[in-house]
Amino acid sequence: MRLLLALSAALLPSIVSSFPNTPFKTSSQWVHDSTGENFTYVGVNWPGAGEVMIPEGLQYQSIQSIVSKIKSLNMNVVRLTFAIEMIDDIKDRGGDVTLQKAFQKGLGSNGDKVFQSVIKNNPQFTASTTRLQVYDAIAAELAKQQIYVHLDNHMSKGKWCCGGNDGNTWFGDTDFNVNNWKRGLQYMADHSKKWPNMISIGLRNEYRKPDKAGSSLAYNWQVWYEQNKAAADIVNAANPNILVFLSGLDYDTKLTPIPNADDLGGGKKFRLSDFSYKDKLVLELHNYQNSAKACGDIEGGLWNNGFRATGDKAVNRMPVVLTEFGFTQADKSYNGVYATCLRKLMPQWKSGWTVWVISGSYYIRSGTQDFEENWGLLNHQWSDWRNKDAIAALKGMVDETLKAVNR
Template sequence: MHLLSLLLCVATLPSLLFAFPNVPFKTSKRWIVDSTGANFTYIGVNWPGAADVMIPEGLQYASIASIVSKVKSLKMNHVRLTFAIEMIDDIKDNGGDVTIQKAFTKALGNKGDAVYQQVIKNNPQFNASTTRLQVFDAVAAELSKQGVYVHLDNHMSKGAWCCSTNDGNAWFGDKYFNADKWKRGLQFMADHVSGPSKSWTSMVSIGLRNEFRKPDTAGSSQAYNWQTWYTQMVAAADLVNAANPNILIFLSGLDFDTTLSPIPGAGDLGGGKKFQKSSFKYADKLVLELHNYQNSATSCDSMKSGLYNNGFKAQDASAVNQMPVVLTEFGYSQTDTSFSGVYASCLRKIIPEWDAGWTIWVLSGSYYIRSGTQDFEESWGLLNHQWSDWRSTNAINGLKQMIDASLK
């Protein structure tokens, strides 16, 4: 009987005995590999949490568990979860993290409390003392519970809709883009996810910054070029790796992360600088990421050539810096036939053929607020406005083809 009791305890408390499956990850040439040495391909979706409220979207319509279950039902294996540095600035400089009740009121005004009440109705584990970061913790815990890996992404400095060249978040030294606070925020989150809460057990990677772009104004104190990119990105990566040596570090490119062209061949970045993967003590933790939104494309061959030359050539054995490349953003309307057009069909074909990882934009059927409009309808969202079902069965079936091809 003692043995039976012990076995029952083991069956009910697996999280206390076993780490999340096959973490941490590392890289080997062009592959991402898990702790068993098996190749891992990122197949997932973006879940925004970096806008004005600065908590993951959709919780006024659904529970965290139900949202994660929908991701899981597609056989996706990870979520790209976005956050804003402003949340960490509040923690460090402004007396601590903001409660979600206050966050909704600040972002939505007199309608904020009604949305907050909907959130806690759907997610009764939250209350008036719950902070924004605790919601991220809860999302990470549920993703881990349902067997989905977490990729954390710094999307913005100031919490708002991304991205434009005049939003103050475009480049180092831009109105809201304080480079020192950015690095501090990354370091804080890298440390937090490995901390005592144990809620981030499926956390495997972090993106240092989403979509660098040239700001419209001349207010940025640092030149928009690869030399600045190298100096800042290496400094940030060093801090992140020191804080958490287990996680992969994703490096995004210039021009809204559509190009990393000098990186695969270790081209001149200016000022005598070259990106040499071999010079990093954590070279086996570095991954490149690209975005693509060529929705008006008329030629798959042209798209393929462009993606290859803008960064995917890093996967080739001939590359000086042979590295994995993940397409962390692409997307299209879910309300029409875009899923069968040249753009979507091309990506559905070539990304799995290249054995490359990917993360579609976007899960959200709606946003708490986007660019001043509350309860904003997201026509690109995989989910409907109420986050209760898929927006388009046909578009989801097309996406399932890409998932199945990548899983093979």
């Protein structure tokens, strides 16, 4: 008996600390796993919200190959984007669309050719495999390689994001049906319960002011609060285990009134205490100040626009994750002011991030099929890194961020 107890005690730490250690929760500026250890997002964006509404790259590589590339950088999370239109099809148009039909619809006469390439690289799929089953397969491979999933509602209508006239800018815009949005978030929060590595969901990517009047609701912080609070309530009820990410205004570059509970309009203020699930909320920001001449300009902007919430003087002290930043991989931008500044700031602030973007190419972007993505970490065929010097610098950012949190 004593021997069994001793063996049990010896095995316990490895069992407790084994992946995935969910659910996660927040405390002050930190995210903690179920063992109480700090977790910091260091990962990459994998788009899936384009016209085909299937995560990119599968016509060139297997899911396993792509995930292995991500794992080789020691990244721990993928920001996996989706469109609400995928759920609208399931709910209102006869069910989830098959892989073959998705490519036919998104790419026209070229759809069947691309589909054949996808199933050649990923023989687990067939003509009857659905779009959501592809997401399931990606989540499963990420779990197999011990990488977490952060879902992100990128668009309502499946297409390239983002612009002021794309119909997806703000609540009530041409394609931004608020009820469908909330329903879609609820559906994905519930569906992803079966993914053991599912840890969080972003309610919406890059709120922005419409170029023309088209939304039924005013573009202001009061509406932002009302709609996000309602959506977060729905998501938390559907899956209380996952974290909920809140993005800001002006293409998610501003969360200015949130850290210090400033007036949002009409006397409304954001207070963590108003949320019964306050230990499940995270703020997210984007930054693309590629033309910055000094790191101080980037640092001051990021801090004042939202990262102040990680400071000890914040009224609403919360984690903040830089869920999008990036630059071309086709030159030496990785050595420029912008890239080197962010490589310094994220470890300094002990904050997480997900870089834009893994995609070396897109099925279709803005009407161009097989679109070349020079910002992609991978080359056009998704077979190797586009710029190995840039990747070495990014790997250093991964290591330094994780090291800083564990100090």
